[in-house]
Structures are given as C-alpha cells and as structure tokens.
Amino acid sequence: MSINLVAIDIDNTLLTSAPERKLTPANITAIQHALDLGVKIVLCSARPLAGVKRYLDQAQISGDDQYVIVDNGALVQTATGQTIATHLLDSQTVQELVRFSQTHQLHYNVIAEDSTMCTTNARLGAYTVQLAAKYQAPLQVFANQEDFASLRFAKFGLTDDPELLDRFEPELKQRFGSTHYVVRSRPFLLEVMHKDANKGTALESLAEKLALQKDELLAIGDEQNDLPMFAAAGTGAAMGNAVPAVKEAADYVTADNDHSGVAQALHKLILDA
Structure with missing residues (x-):
C-alpha cells in the first residue's frame, strides 16, 4: 500500500539546527513534489499553530484540506486553523x-x-x-x-x-x-x-477522519515525544540525529536535519519508490 500521509516533526527534524532553524531548499522541494502527488504533509509540533504558521508558509502547505498536529497532539487543526480533533484540559x-x-x-x-x-x-x-x-x-x-x-x-x-x-x-x-x-x-x-495528548493519538484521529489505514502513514522524527506517532504509523523514519530509542523504533534511518534528512526520506519512501 502506498504512503498517502507523512507526519513530520519540526524542531531538529524538518528544520536545521540552531541558530538557523530553517527549512532547506531540498526539504521544501521534496515536500512540494509529495503534495503534487496528493500526499498529505502534516507538520507536528509541541508548538501552537501560531508557532508553526511560518513553516507552513515556507513549505507552501495551505488550505482547509491540509492539516497540522500542534500542542504535542492536544489539537489537530487545518492549516487555516479549523479544529478537527482535541485532547484539551478541562x-x-x-x-x-x-x-x-x-x-x-x-x-x-x-x-x-x-x-x-x-x-x-x-x-x-x-x-x-x-x-x-x-x-x-x-x-x-x-x-x-x-x-x-x-x-x-x-x-x-x-x-x-x-x-x-x-x-x-x-x-x-x-x-x-x-x-x-x-x-x-x-x-x-x-x-x-x-493524558491522551500525544502525537500518536492525534495522528490516529486524523487518519480516521481521512479514512487512511496505518500502512498509508509515514512518521519522521528525532525525539522521544515522536515515538507515539511512530507507533501510529505503518512506517517510521528516524533522523540521523535522532536519539537511540527513536532509531531503534524506526524502519529507516535517514540523514540528519542539517543534511535534508526529510527530503532523503521522502525520496526513498515515496518519490522514488
């Protein structure tokens, strides 16, 4: 089954290391090619949507049919800010x-x-x-x-x-x-x-809304809080700079965040597959 949704962590995964913290041209191009194929690119972060917006703009991810997972999974929203699923505090x-x-x-x-x-x-x-x-x-x-x-x-x-x-x-x-x-x-x-606010539960909620199976999901990340979305996805790609536990849980280890590891993973698992 082909991959139709990619959940991508932001810090030290999509972005280069501090102090630049930027999207590389290779990552932007690969994301654009995936979007052109109809693949959903879902940025996932502990930040709120306001803190993700600039990266959505740079990657040209927009509209009510594109999605983000923010606040560490407490919210699933469209790129325009409509709320799709929540695990909020009472x-x-x-x-x-x-x-x-x-x-x-x-x-x-x-x-x-x-x-x-x-x-x-x-x-x-x-x-x-x-x-x-x-x-x-x-x-x-x-x-x-x-x-x-x-x-x-x-x-x-x-x-x-x-x-x-x-x-x-x-x-x-x-x-x-x-x-x-x-x-x-x-x-x-x-x-x-x-208690259920994590990237994995949020990814499962979004996949259910989009009628996607687990095998159609790819997760890319580097840190411990990315492990739940690895468990929710059929395929997990760890960054070259990922912590050992993430690499052990991954199906594929890509290049690090300073060498466009996201682009390499997209080419390996989707664009050139």
Whole structure:
C-alpha cells in the first residue's frame, strides 16, 4: 500500500539546527513534489499553530484540506486553523493548576485553542514572554477570572526559574501525574496536558477522519515525544540525529536535519519508490 500521509516533526527534524532553524531548499522541494502527488504533509509540533504558521508558509502547505498536529497532539487543526480533533484540559483542572501556581508564587501560562498564550499573572514572567516570542503567539493577561475560565486550553505550563520548578515538580506530579500527562519540557518549563495528548493519538484521529489505514502513514522524527506517532504509523523514519530509542523504533534511518534528512526520506519512501 502506498504512503498517502507523512507526519513530520519540526524542531531538529524538518528544520536545521540552531541558530538557523530553517527549512532547506531540498526539504521544501521534496515536500512540494509529495503534495503534487496528493500526499498529505502534516507538520507536528509541541508548538501552537501560531508557532508553526511560518513553516507552513515556507513549505507552501495551505488550505482547509491540509492539516497540522500542534500542542504535542492536544489539537489537530487545518492549516487555516479549523479544529478537527482535541485532547484539551478541562476547566476544573486548569483552575486547580492556577491555584497551585498562585499558592507557590510561580509564573504560568496556558495555551488556548486559538494559540493565544493566557495568564492571570499581573506581573508577567520573563520565561512566559520568551515563549510567546518563540511561538509568535499573542499574549493576554486576564483580570477577569470568568473570562479566563471560559476559554478552551490545550496545555498548562509553569514557567519559572529551574530551581523553583525542581522544588515543586514532585508535588505537581503527585497531584496530577496519575490523571494527566506531566512533562518537564525545558529547564524553565513544566507542562501539564490531557493524558491522551500525544502525537500518536492525534495522528490516529486524523487518519480516521481521512479514512487512511496505518500502512498509508509515514512518521519522521528525532525525539522521544515522536515515538507515539511512530507507533501510529505503518512506517517510521528516524533522523540521523535522532536519539537511540527513536532509531531503534524506526524502519529507516535517514540523514540528519542539517543534511535534508526529510527530503532523503521522502525520496526513498515515496518519490522514488
């Protein structure tokens, strides 16, 4: 069975390494050829849609019939922002997390369905501002708790000094870890998401909507959080720079992200197959 959908991680997979973090011409050309064949190219990221938009534009992926997996799988959306499937946090959990943050005087932000980064912190934390800039996401401070509580949130992030998060991470995991996905994404970022928010579950939801079988799916990635989408896809391609666990789970190991590994995988498994 031919491959009709490719799920591609962004950071250190589609993009070159820091500080450039760009799409190579070879990757763009290969994506265009795959799109011309009718293959769906689905960018997958822990970023919200706002943080993915520039790469969609560069790869010329657009329209209501093209899709993205964002917020680490909490949302499946069209390239135009229509929501297809969700694994969002419930309002009660968000309020409990806000109280936890306020009790311990920690800065936090919550990513809304429309990519807005929201908080009720009257004084914005430096890490919150830094993330909003990276994601190119609007940043909104709510004084009205009812307005804040009315929104739908993809993930909750404690954003503060690493030493503070080290101190409170065990308590947070004890309180929420059995019912939610709790992960230390960066030294300054401790995130809480729906227990089923991962790239694999999101990919399965999208494949079901498009009536695609597992054998028609290809996943390309480099990190541990890409393993669920490898499990959901019939074929997994690990980047040359991937961690060992990803390479072990892969059917094919391509070149690294600085040498257009995505393009090589697309040629090997689709374009020249």
